[in-house]
Amino acid sequence: MSSTPDLQQIHDFLIDLAHEAGKIITSSLPRVDTTGSKKNSADLVTEYDRAVEKKVSETLREKYPDYDFLGEETYSPEHQLTDAPTFIVDPIDGTTNFVHGFPNSCISLGFAINRRPVVGVVYNPVTNTLYSAIEGHGAYLNRTQRLPLKGEDLEPLRGLDNALVALEWGSERSGNNWDTKVNTFASLAGSREQGGAMVHSIRSLGSAALNLCGVAAGYLDLYWEGGGWPWDVCAGWLIVREAGGIILGGNPGDWEPRLDGRTCLAIRASPGGQGQKELAEELWSHVKGRLEY
The missing domain is CATH 3.40.190.80 (D-Maltodextrin-Binding Protein; domain 2)
Structure with missing residues (x-):
């Protein structure tokens, strides 16, 4: 593998992975995990948070074993963000929305180098809405419509x-x-x-x-x-x-x-x-x- 990350390849891979992970979210109704480590009733975790992160982390570690991984459900105080190339993942951002059936949750997949985001993919599988960007190449809705939407x-x-x-x-x-x-x-x-x-x-x-x-x-x-x-x-x-x-x-x-x-x-x-x-x-x-x- 090249010492310089191929950002376009990573971007495309994260989009494919977001769509695959989205199938886990839309497969059935959520069930709140009351034994999890979240601190109060407003800070929820579901079995799907863990399932999505497991899917994403295993896939990324297999494809990019030399890069670090930082995810919400596997985070610990000892595992801090460093300057190393790092995948930074929220399996379900908007878990409370997800639990209530409010269609405003997403998978957030980022890649950072020197603690600076260089690839970003945000996918709402309920509305099938995708936002993505590569540093220096603009940001897009559903890969074709450049952001901001009003343009000129x-x-x-x-x-x-x-x-x-x-x-x-x-x-x-x-x-x-x-x-x-x-x-x-x-x-x-x-x-x-x-x-x-x-x-x-x-x-x-x-x-x-x-x-x-x-x-x-x-x-x-x-x-x-x-x-x-x-x-x-x-x-x-x-x-x-x-x-x-x-x-x-x-x-x-x-x-x-x-x-x-x-x-x-x-x-x-x-x-x-x-x-x-x-x-x-x-x-x-x-x-x-x-x-x-």
Whole structure:
């Protein structure tokens, strides 16, 4: 095997693998595993999470035995992200949606080198929707339609009061990070008379990867998050960037976030990058506290 990864080959292989793994998800109804290691009722795991990760990890290790693997269901504190070429996998992002039959969950398959995403594949098997990207080659919907979807007709960004914003509650429902999230949400949604941003509206898709893909597609203007893991964001991170968007950290002034930094601010493409920096600074001005993970 060449010492330089063939990103196109990896991209194509991950797409095929995502479709195969998707068959596991759509094969039958989920059953929650109440004996799993998730910490509370909002942080679910199903037999399908483990089955998909087993399928993906075994296939990748057979095809690419020299590359590292980091997956949600097999993660341990001793197994941290390194600079080595690494597959970063979330078998089902949006497990709560999946359990409730809400059709907004996906398989997220990323590949990173030097902790930088270079290949990303996000596949929702329920809607048969595929987002994918290779570093330097753009991002696509269903392999043919380049992102963002509006292309040359994409509107400039015009501030939070014109923005459709994605936010997630997460499974951590107490402590400093929870307080920071709730107070930030309130400030973003609140009226300008009360010091709020009065954002156009807020969406919670229930999947970090699909929120990021929504930003890449251009139907979400931004996504602010704290608490995500590398497998939640790796693939979508690249897809946003290849679609002309930017990825920043969730805390004010974090212009160069780490893939494993566990905070994220994604902003969609805009003609000539118009308004991206200003929108980031406006969003950060409404962060009430500091996210710490």
